[in-house]
Amino acid sequence: MAHDMSLWSLFLMADWVVKAVMVSLLLASVWVWAIVFEKMTSLRRVNRAADGFEDRFWSGGSLEELFTKEGEQPSNPIAAVFGAAMREWRRSSGRTMTSDLAVTGMKERVERAMSVAITREMDRLERWMVFLATVASAAPFIGLFGTVWGIMNSFSAIAGMQSTNLAVVAPGIAEALFATAIGLVAAIPATIAYNKLSSDLGRFAGRLDAFAAEFGAILSRQSEAAAADPAAPVPARQPAEG
Template sequence: MGNVTAQALAPVAHDLSLWSLFLMADWVVKGVMISLLLASVWVWAIVFEKLTTLRRVNRAADGFEDRFWSGGSLEDLLAKEGEEPGHPIAAVFGAAMREWKRSAARNLSSELAVTGLKERVERAMVVAIQREMERMERWMVFLATVGSAAPFIGLFGTVWGIMNSFSAIAGMQNTSLSVVAPGIAEALFATAIGLIAAIPATIAYNKLATDLARFAGRLEAFSAEFAAILSRQSEAAAEPSRGARQAGD
């Protein structure tokens, strides 16, 4: 009889494995955990896609700049890469060349016409850069949101779980560690998952934002150099027209 009483009074052993903590959690806490896990998976998918894209476009930009500065014909380069660009720097080049060809077909006999051509070419490249960077920066807001909001979402699950644990403790009228520990552990598990989602998202966002800003600077540097080249060609093309007009006067 004494052994039976001792066994009845002995604390119940609880399985505190991660899977058991998830199964024992309240449905609200489970929803928080599942949402955070899905967000974490999506974060890693975005990180992999962005790193792959940045590596690809930088490699393509290296090859394009080598061909651009090799002294070949801009018309040939436009026909090969500018008409159907496969990477951002080619898209910027194609936008500038198309605008320059449309404007250069007109009369460039005046300085005002040359200035207007330069402004239109620069505007076309700015629009192309903005469009390409918007495409590359897609889902960056999601990384920033997960990095800032995931800890608080996990904390909400923790608070909800602790409230349920205290309610269960009050109903059992027993505050021993064996009764308190499982409920507290499953509640804190939600915070841990929130940190697992938030920390990589924050680190990845800072890294990718820096790399994207560096690539945007590369596009802007190329556009400034190319605008100078087209401006010189436009001025050279306008000189004979000005000389002929002055001779006629």
Template sequence: MSAAAAPSDLMSPLALFLHADAVVKIVMIGLLLASVWTWGIIITHALRLRRLNRASDSFERDFAAAKDLDAFHASRGADPVPHARIVSAGLDEWRRSVRVKAADRSGARERLSTVMNAEVAGELDRLGDRLNILATVGSVAPFVGLFGTVWGIMRSFTAIAGANNTSLAVVAPGIAEALFATAIGLFAAIPAVIAYNRLTHGLDRLEARLGRFADRFHATLSRELELEG
């Protein structure tokens, strides 16, 4: 019974790792750490995007129903959503513009647009932080795993030449250990690529949403400028 179980034990993931060359072990450990880091980023960003979309729905509904911008900003201006910071940036610029006697309304509109667009870009930069890590892991991990595989196969062939024995029983364990590095590389890369594409798509949708909100708010402030004039 133990003799029959021995081959499968040798081919288990733990056995393949323990019997691998030191360089291949380093590659495997690095890829596993990259996978853990990747999943941490995926979960954090996915939850953040979901939370932001829900909070943005509530903020936009209340903003559309608001009759007094100053009162709305006083009550909701500190909300942890990008919309609130866009409103704060726009109102701050609007107040500075209307303080000036004979204000240039055309210039004020351009400044409002610039300020709010800059706030949208800044919010997206903050939300997209560390997504580049997913792209890096997705593109590099397979090649790192391949390096471990090539190194392991070279070591196996060297051992085979030294033993002067080319039977499958001698060749298989070393080849399996080497190929296991490629498998770990793909295990790290595939979720990273899928998540990067999905999260980037989510950020693109949020960017469009923020842009539409900024345009509506800009139109509202433009009407206020007309009344001030």
């Protein structure tokens, strides 16, 4: 008697445990693709926003005006880092900078504020990355569990029928192996996406670190100038460099 070996039939004929494994892996695969599209869209958006912000930052405009427009309520990670540094610098610049120790303390507070902002923004961007890594590593083993369970049931059925005919054995084995195939379908895209997104996120984190280092140097120079000549007004414009 011929058996229907279509994928849908293999699913319907599978044991309920194997069916549960297949369904969970299919749902994980759908969620993986949703995360991939969301992360790719987010990274493109934040990189475009960072390009625009850095153009405005290095245009030589007023730091105070830029902070008022974009730093107080930042809409992208790099503006959030800028806003955190400016808030701490404004609080510190209200004090009298008459010693190297005061300038050093201000620099440390600004750097710490930017570091916290970078960590917070990267945590938001890296959300669900752990899920991708989990699916990439665990999905093949979950599929393998479904396969082992299915093969055990197949051997039990073979023993009951007391027949080793290939036509009798093949459907059960195919149902079991189908679970492993679905596990690979979920794991392979998750692995590729995790590696690609991790690389992109690492580059963006490096971009935030570079901006923080450059902006910290600018604020440090301004604070040192204010400490050297307390009567002089603190400059409000950053040099058009970079």
